[in-house]
Amino acid sequence: MKRLQLQRWSGTVLSPRTCPTSRIAPFVRLQSTASSAARVEDVQSLENESPVYSAPRRRPRSQLPSPPVQAARESAKLAALHARLGLPARLPYETLARTLVDASADPNPKFNNESLASLGQELLAYYTSEHLICTFPRLPMTVVQAAMYAYVGPKSLSAMAREWGVELAAAPGGEVDAGVLQFKRVDPGSEVGLDPSATTRPRANVWRKSISSGVVYDDIFGDPAKKAIPPSAVDPRIPDPKTVKGVTAEEASATFVRALMGAVYLHAGRPAAKRFFREHFLSRHLDISKLFQFVQPTRDLGRLCAREGFEHPVARIISETGRLSRHPVYVVGIFSGKDKLGEGTGGSLAEARTRAAVAALKGWYLYSPLQVRVPSSTEEEGAEPWKPVYVDLGEVIV
Incomplete structure (x- = not known):
């Protein structure tokens, strides 16, 4: 019986490749916004820590809390949403898919839209407040808060998401299309609203609210603000998805719009974010004269x-x-x-x-002055020096 002679190509079949990226990349769930160089460095550091490394098994999509990163390139709904909104080409599909994953669906902060929504909320509040204050410098504070709620409030943002054609997933999961909004729905019969004890007001049960206290303790809409969680109370481990509370469809849709605003700012820059704000927010007609109540x-x-x-x-x-x-x-x-x-x-x-x-x-x-200029206009290239705008004495305090 003749002895078999192994050819050179047989080594590639009998033994796995030693390239770290080819061995771990298909199995590890990587963040969508991470670069390929950073992924290789993470893999090399992982192999240096453990001399004998065995790649984890591939988890099926049905066991993932949200769609994997590579599913963003396979979704026709996601590509249609990107083209329908006229988003910049710098905004990748992976980040757009991340804006559609609520924190109640995937508690991992590397894959949900919580951080992007925080940035988008601050940008929307800044652009809206400077537009209202510079355009109508004599508005009372209550009218300013009502106008901001009409522009960037949760009900308005939820209506915008519906107008954009964003579909809601029945239940979150890795097998769901990456182009639909995924969130954990509120259980039937549960109370919806903010607990008075979880607000920043020192005595929430006492009905006393003034203009100055509203500026200090309330949010940009004049509603009770949520109390911030101290860093020492935050669990560094990722919570169990079963213990995460659900949210309403309105809250999840508003969070998506805020996250999309933050994503446009991060990937396309300040000019694209301001253009996106003008086209989708300031273009909506609002009759401020109907917000007064004397x-x-x-x-x-x-x-x-x-x-x-x-x-x-x-x-x-x-x-x-x-x-x-x-x-x-x-x-x-x-x-x-x-x-x-x-x-x-x-x-x-x-x-x-x-x-x-x-x-x-x-x-x-x-x-309203004839020529309105907002402070953010000075951040553009070649902008003229800032000239102070008209500042009124304020509303009549009785």
């Missing part, structure tokens, strides 16, 4: 005129019709000296006077 407009108008040194406002009838009929109409104007501050109509003299006072107050608070 309790005693005539008294507020009198105090405003006294503060600004104007003559005391006086209500005068401009015209009327049908005084003795069932439906009379009165047109009343508010005058300060020879200047007419506002005009209103009503079925009675008191109603017309109140509406005229409201119109005068809205005309004062909705003042």
Whole structure:
């Protein structure tokens, strides 16, 4: 019987390759935003620590809490979402897929959108607040908070996600398409809302809220802010997905929009982030005049005129019709000296006077300069030096 002669190519079949990337890359779940060089360094450091290293077995997709990284290139829905929103080419599909994974679906911070959403929330708050304050410098604080809620509040962001065509997954998992929003739904019958004891207010049960306390203790919308978890209380280990609480569809959709804003800023830079903000947020029409709610407009108008040194406002009838009929109409104007501050109509003299006072107050608070420039415009290349904008004394404090 002849002895078999092993050829040179037989060594590649009988023994595995010694290249670290070819041995571990298909089996290890790597972060989507990590570079290939960093992956090789991590693998080499891992092999240096353990002389005898055995590659872990490949986990099936059904056992993963979220889709693997390579699934982003296989999703047609993800590519359609990228093209539909006109996202920059610098934003990879892997990061876009990461923005669709909520922390309730995958508690691992390397694969969920929690960090991107934190950055996106700060950017949205900054761009929105500077636009409102520079465009309408006399707005009361409550109206500013209501306008910010209308622009970047959770309900508005959730509606934007639906308009973008983002689908919601029934349940998170590795076998789910990477182009759908994945989150753990709230269990039926559970209470939804913020616990008063988990807020930053020292005495949350006492109903006392002022403008200054709202700025200090509340969030950008004037709602009670969540209490920050101290670093010592954070468990360094990844929590069990079964113990993570679920979220509502509205909260998960809003988190996705915030994470997408942060991802655009990280990958494409500041100009692309501001362009994305203008196209998708500031382009939405908002009638700020409907956000006002006055309790005693005539008294507020009198105090405003006294503060600004104007003559005391006086209500005068401009015209009327049908005084003795069932439906009379009165047109009343508010005058300060020879200047007419506002005009209103009503079925009675008191109603017309109140509406005229409201119109005068809205005309004062909705003042807007002709040329509006925000502070973030100075960050652009070749921008002109910053010129201070108009700063008002503030609302009338009673």
